Amino acid sequence: MRLGANTWIGGGLFAVALAVAVTAPWIALTDPVMDANLLNAELPPSMEFPFGTDAQGRDIYSRVVYGAQISLTVGVVSQIANSIIGVTLGLTAGYWGGWWDDFVNGLTNVMLAIPSLIFALAIMAILGPGLVSLLIALGLTNWSYSCRIARAQALSLKSQGYVQAARILGYGPFRIMFTQLLPNMLGPIIVIATLGMGGTILAEAALSFLGLGIRPPFPSWGSMLSDARETIAIAPWVSIFPGLAIFLTVLGLNLLGDGLRDIFDPQATTRRA
Amino acid sequence: MTGARVTGAGGNGPLLKVENLRIALQGDGVTFNAVENVSFEIGRGEAFGLVGESGCGKSITALSVMGLLRRPLSLGGGRIVLDGEEIQDASAAEMRRLRGKRVAMIFQEPMTALNPLSPVGRQIAEMFVLHQGASWREAMDRAEEALRQVRVPSPERRIRDYPHQLSGGMRQRVMIAIALACGPDLLIADEPTTALDVTVQAEIIDLMAELCAAKGTAILMISHDLGLVANMCNRVAVMYAGRIIESQVADAIFATPSHPYTRGLIDSLPRLGERARRGRQRLTEISGVVPSIQAYPAGCRFNPRCPAVTDICRTTVPEATSLPADGIVRCHHHG
Ligand SMILES: Nc1ncnc2c1ncn2[C@@H]1O[C@H](COP(=O)(O)OP(=O)(O)O)[C@@H](O)[C@H]1O
Ligand SMILES: [Mg+2]
Numbered sequence: 012m013r014l015g016a017n018t019w020i021g022g023g024l025f026a027v028a029l030a031v032a033v034t035a036p037w038i039a040l041t042d043p044v045m046d047a048n049l050l051n052a053e054l055p056p057s058m059e060f061p062f063g064t065d066a067q068g069r070d071i072y073s074r075v076v077y078g079a080q081i082s083l084t085v086g087v088v089s090q091i092a093n094s095i096i097g098v099t100l101g102l103t104a105g106y107w108g109g110w111w112d113d114f115v116n117g118l119t120n121v122m123l124a125i126p127s128l129i130f131a132l133a134i135m136a137i138l139g140p141g142l143v144s145l146l147i148a149l150g151l152t153n154w155s156y157s158c159r160i161a162r163a164q165a166l167s168l169k170s171q172g173y174v175q176a177a178r179i180l181g182y183g184p185f186r187i188m189f190t191q192l193l194p195n196m197l198g199p200i201i202v203i204a205t206l207g208m209g210g211t212i213l214a215e216a217a218l219s220f221l222g223l224g225i226r227p228p229f230p231s232w233g234s235m236l237s238d239a240r241e242t243i244a245i246a247p248w249v250s251i252f253p254g255l256a257i258f259l260t261v262l263g264l265n266l267l268g269d270g271l272r273d274i275f276d277p278q279a280t281t282r283r284a
Numbered sequence: 285m286t287g288a289r290v291t292g293a294g295g296n297g298p299l300l301k302v303e304n305l306r307i308a309l310q311g312d313g314v315t316f317n318a319v320e321n322v323s324f325e326i327g328r329g330e331a332f333g334l335v336g337e338s339g340c341g342k343s344i345t346a347l348s349v350m351g352l353l354r355r356p357l358s359l360g361g362g363r364i365v366l367d368g369e370e371i372q373d374a375s376a377a378e379m380r381r382l383r384g385k386r387v388a389m390i391f392q393e394p395m396t397a398l399n400p401l402s403p404v405g406r407q408i409a410e411m412f413v414l415h416q417g418a419s420w421r422e423a424m425d426r427a428e429e430a431l432r433q434v435r436v437p438s439p440e441r442r443i444r445d446y447p448h449q450l451s452g453g454m455r456q457r458v459m460i461a462i463a464l465a466c467g468p469d470l471l472i473a474d475e476p477t478t479a480l481d482v483t484v485q486a487e488i489i490d491l492m493a494e495l496c497a498a499k500g501t502a503i504l505m506i507s508h509d510l511g512l513v514a515n516m517c518n519r520v521a522v523m524y525a526g527r528i529i530e531s532q533v534a535d536a537i538f539a540t541p542s543h544p545y546t547r548g549l550i551d552s553l554p555r556l557g558e559r560a561r562r563g564r565q566r567l568t569e570i571s572g573v574v575p576s577i578q579a580y581p582a583g584c585r586f587n588p589r590c591p592a593v594t595d596i597c598r599t600t601v602p603e604a605t606s607l608p609a610d611g612i613v614r615c616h617h618h619g
Contacts, residue, residue, distance in 0.1 A: 172391075172393050172395075172396030172397040173397055173398055173399045173400070175397075176397040176398070177399075178352060178383075179350055180388065180411065180463075181380050181381065181414060182384075183380055186414065194401045195401055
């Protein structure tokens with residue numbers, strides 16, 4: 012199997028982000044929250060502070076490194092939740108059809124009609140800021156694409172000979188869905204999940220930027236950008252580095268998603284970005 | 285887990301009895317009968333053949349026995365009795381317990397009938413797990429044994445192969461292993477060799493016949509090939525446009541075909557040896573085409589193509605006339 016440049020570059024970027032998040036305690040230079048020192052405020056990048064310092068004199072490099080933990084946790088965990096919800100709904104809807112399919116379709120259309128960020132914002136407003144609220148808000152609002160894909164795959168796979176054969180051999184509906192349909196639709200599902208994860212990371216940044224996600228002083232890339240708003244003209248590095256981290260991670264996920272799509276599904280399942 | 289067998293009529297009556305089966309095809313506001321008035325019986329361990337041109341309703345007859353008709357098709361009437369139990373109204377859950385365990389089926393496309401992402405051994409083993417509650421370890425051992433029975437070479441290695449690593453003939457062997465895994469009473473084989481190379485066809489048919497004979501499994505053999513079916517089966521029913529038009533003991537159908545359509549089928553077979561001397565010298569074909577469901581003619585449905593057609597054929601559906609040895613024919617001019 013040829014992996015292609017997209018997969019390598021995208022996978023590489025994402026792997027670096029993951030590695031940074033996992034090894035944060037060892038590769039960070041200072042504590043991201045506690046080591047504030049107003050004497051060092053807004054220093055440009057130097058040997059001591061590779062990415063410079065912010066308004067409270069904290070090392071931006073260390074904060075970006077720790078920020079990876081939060082951004083990726085939110086991205087991975089809530090996207091897994093989205094995939095599970097979307098695939099469960101889409102798979103059962105496509106396989107069973109009937110009123111359940113109509114219901115799921117309606118629900119999906121409603122979800123697609125509401126901007127998911129606004130929906131997540133509303134949930135955050137109810138739950139209050141914090142990591143758990145973020146996971147819930149973003150894990151419940153981005154399943155429509157997974158659902159669409161799973162449903163379409165179930166519809167086309169269920170007329171395959173081996174699915175018919177399974178029915179003829181006495182497989183029950185859940186066994187058919189789990190052993191015959193799910194493994195055969197995993198490719199497109201993974202593609203959508205990868206692309207969706209980029210979206211979730213962006214959404215986390217947006218919510219934190221708006222002060223509804225991770226609250227300062229804890230470092231998430233979005234909350235760091237939020238902090239940097241006032242000083243963007245005089246100390247651009249305060250916003251450049253967390254911005255770059257978001258950009259590279261999401262770019263990596265999008266490239267990876269595209270690369271995987273070329274591998275799994277040469278005819279390309281389209282998704283509006 | 286050995287499901288309690290409902291006996292009663294079971295034990296001595298026929299294994300499968302299909303009576304006046306009607307299959308409805310829901311069209312736009314109209315309902316057609318894709319199959320009507322189809323009756324046949326299969327005894328325990330008997331090989332029964334169902335023959336007819338493509339589109340005459342063989343596959344949907346088989347699906348109705350499995351309880352698997354799906355919209356726009358549905359059971360329009362009739363009785364299906366398996367081992368003394370009426371199953372035409374059985375619930376989905378009851379049918380699921382029969383399928384694969386009491387009645388198994390293999391069909392035409394061995395290329396697509398196996399899950400491409402699952403090793404073939406696993407797919408055989410799944411039957412033991414599903415229907416007999418076996419553990420996976422035990423089931424895998426039995427899957428290897430099942431592969432050996434269908435004469436797949438080096439089964440201990442083949443159980444780990446994926447379907448794409450096997451040839452069409454090998455895959456059909458795997459399908460036979462899956463179908464016969466739980467020792468069903470009836471095996472329905474719907475054109476099991478049509479998609480295979482001619483050289484492999486005979487092997488597969490022989491294998492099926494041999495295994496079923498050894499296990500006492502009855503076969504419902506479905507094919508468009510009268511020669512193949514007559515070779516393998518004790519009795520043969522010939523279908524035309526949704527009806528059984530003749531049914532006889534296999535040898536008798538060649539010796540004394542009673543319906544003009546059956547005669548046409550036999551005359552269109554390339555004949556060897558004895559048969560070639562008996563009949564006409566040239567291969568003939570039946571003129572015309574099979575009518576589509578929407579355009580079935582009134583009366584005898586074969587009348588537009590029949591060489592012996594008269595007025596009554598165009599107006600009146602012929603009743604079944606008895607032939608020797610439980611045979612029947614539906615023709616106004618038989619004999
Ligand atoms: N799912 C379906 N929808 C509509 N018509 C069908 C369907 N399945 C079968 N038919 C019709 O029923 C008739 C019998 O089909 P089938 O049993 O598959 O024929 P055979 O197996 O003898 O070739 C055909 O005319 C076919 O067009
Ligand atoms: Mg058929």
